[in-house]
Amino acid sequence: MDLLSIKDPSFLKNLSNEELEKLSREIRNFLIEKLSKTGGHIGPNLGVVELTIALHKCFDSPKDKIIWDVGHQAYVHKILTGRASEFHTLRQFHGLSGFPKMVESEHDVWETGHSSTSLSAAMGMAIARDLKKENSHILPVIGDGALTGGMALEALNHIGHEKKNIIVILNDNEMSIAPNVGALHSVLGRLRTAGKYNWVKDELELLLKKVPAVGGKLAATAERIKDSLKYLFVSGMFFEELGFTYLGPVDGHNFEELFENFTYAKKTEGPVLLHVITKKGKGYHPAESDKIGTWHGTGPYKIDTGDFVKPDHAPPAWSSLVSETVRKLAREDSRIVAITPAMPVGSKLEGFAKEFPDRMFDVGIAEQHAATVAAGLATQNMKPFLAIYSTFLQRAYDQVVHDICRQNLNVFIGIDRAGLVGADGETHQGVFDIAFLRHLPNLVLMMPKDENEGQHMVNTAVQYDDGPIALRYPRGNGLGVPMDKDLKTIEIGTWEVLKEGKDAVILTFGTTIPMALAAANYLEKEGLSIRVVNARFIKPFDEKMLLNIFAEDIPVLTIEEAILQGGFGSAVIEFAHDNEYYSTVIDRIGIPDRFIEHGDVDELLREIEFTTESVIQKLQLLVGEKSKGHCS
Incomplete structure (x- = not known):
């Protein structure tokens, strides 16, 4: 056919x-x-x-x-x-x-x-x-x-x-x-x-109806017999x-x-x-013949061999980088326990599970339960690592609010697939987590610029003892940067300047840092000096650095691969208002107020005008407005 x-x-x-x-x-x-x-x-x-x-x-x-x-x-x-x-x-x-x-x-x-x-x-x-x-x-x-x-x-x-x-x-x-x-x-x-059980109840009922009933007593007895036999035959x-x-x-x-x-x-x-x-x-x-879920969802593959079509010598996957760093730390800290809601393969926890089978818990498709199990562990001075996709963390929101943050428990949440994920589309794009997490008291929220900073953030999260801490990381592979041999901790709430500049400042983090640097380098040739800040702690802010930026009274552009409403850029505007920097020019680039459908991530970003060219145009406009005395 x-x-x-x-x-x-x-x-x-x-x-x-x-x-x-x-x-x-x-x-x-x-x-x-x-x-x-x-x-x-x-x-x-x-x-x-x-x-x-x-x-x-x-x-x-x-x-x-x-x-x-x-x-x-x-x-x-x-x-x-x-x-x-x-x-x-x-x-x-x-x-x-x-x-x-x-x-x-x-x-x-x-x-x-x-x-x-x-x-x-x-x-x-x-x-x-x-x-x-x-x-x-x-x-x-x-x-x-x-x-x-x-x-x-x-x-x-x-x-x-x-x-x-x-x-x-x-x-x-x-x-x-x-x-x-x-x-x-x-x-x-x-x-x-x-073995099969299909219609035993009906057949029993038909059989019992053939027994001549004399009065209600036998009828009641027959009903009890039917109920009893049902337990014998009905699987x-x-x-x-x-x-x-x-x-x-x-x-x-x-x-x-x-x-x-x-x-x-x-x-x-x-x-x-x-x-x-x-x-x-x-x-x-x-x-x-797949026993672990590798063939649940795949990229392209060779039909004759079943080999997946992947680039040679790719940098480590973000999921692997995070989970393997947790595994490394677990060798020295017996309190570390890993939890996942049915995603041990996607979250790359197979190695952890093999080495520490009694400290690895796949709770099934039960995100709410996973979050509160982590909270319960934390009450007993354990160090739970909850590996969960951004899109699935939405399903455990009340538990994060009520059971983790409200009780200020030391739960480390690994927010996998943060940002656009591409082919799975609207239901899986991890673009809402900043907006629904950043307003929660007690929570630290961070995202690394590369895999080297990522491993240090994992160590920071494990060593942190003052409440819940969450690490966002994207789908796909890292950048291939050199990796430090020894792990270190990063001071909570500290940002870093990646490129100096005096005409405007870009505040961004994670996957959008290369875009920001590319725009700044291009504008440098055009005579504009653009500072690029790795705002790696989405919450809490580096308030000292941010106040100094506002005091300079230069334009600020925030960039985030996340929904704009209620996101990182909104927090920067709120901070400026609360500290009475009303004249500071602030603009934002991020995911617009709509669900983003499926497709290659680069194509999706171009469709919503989330590109290096858009950053360049936005900065040129901001610097031009400032030079004319305009503000927003």
Whole structure:
């Protein structure tokens, strides 16, 4: 079949199982070939080919709402809903999103990039359906890893209580991004090996009805027998007690089993949980044999060998630099404990886990829990390192405020993927953390200019004993600078001048320092002297240096790869106002008030005019205004 000719899923209704098997192979080959060039979430999608086809054959999207939790597994859905011809643009600038996107298709009924949201969304849609007296199926597809998220468990509780007609598809491949952990994972493991239980309850009820009942006493006895036998035969009692009809486990690569169970689920009143077993990476050996999550999401790769296409002799990845420095310090300090919410691979903590298995805790997709576990450790004079992506730290905001900062606990938060991350787009851009952290009392927030300063900041954070401290670091690799052999501490709240100048000052940090230096060097040839300051402590400020700058009464430009509203530049303006420097010219460059979509980071920065050229133009304007006596 020509996948590029698919317009909608209706063609599936007339295909035989043999034709569906052929289609499955074609889709897998298509994904392996296309993603070898663009990169993407290949493992999850290879695992749900048959499941996705079966869903679209048995149900009528978009009338029936298929809700993909996380969205990492929606590529097959995109192919079947007419987007195969766009796959060469996947995750690229102005191309096809790697996640469900409402503007792309009416079949994308829910947008997501963070896990564990599908069940709550499904409940909302089910309530709306019933209030509007409509007739449709609601089908959240959630992974076994995402089911460990607190929000998913809250939703299960609510759905079971309300008895809404929702068919939950539990896609169980024993992994989320990394191997899953926790007691619920163990429950699912027992279900996988317990053998099938589909319709035992109904069969028991039918059998008991055939027993001639004499009076209410025997009827009551029969009901008790049914309840007792249910515990003997029903392997899914965890979900049954929550109010769900449990079906499964079902082979997620077997069309007959899927069709049979979907048919039964349609006829069942109340919430149903269909437990489907799939193989992550199925059909491509390197992804299928992956045991640690390397093939969850990748860059380009060579199809024949599975080797990833990476530059030779690249500087160390930021995640590795930070985690390995923590590991180095942990050899000397037994109080250091590492915590991650299901990201041991992404946060490069495999080495720490191997060397210190009893001091490494992957808590699953449970960011709130991770933050408060770190707080609890800190109360006992331990040194917790919480490794978490900026975009996922948003999910633990209350715990950072209430449990960490309010109690002024010595938690070291490693904010990975800070700034624009590129291909994953809006849901993963780490641009909000400065704005939602800098106003919190007790918190120190810093970002290094390069990996050498980064290792010293890690040491500074570990040695710091006066409360919570957070280190932002970007996605990708460092600059390749020489590394000091011995670690040192950096005085909290101190900035450094990287280039002297008297006509204007740039205050910036992290990834934007090269841009600032390039602009200053260019303007130097034009006769302007621009000072560049590494404002490495976003909070607290180097108040002494900043007051001296204001006293010089020269223009100030702040640059941050983060949202402008409430960010670092806003803090500089507030500081100037509070210290009554009303005449100082201050301007800001940063991420505008909008969600930044997916694409190469450099292309995204050019689109929002966040470039060296923009810095040059802004400084020329500021210096010109100052010379004319204007101020802002």
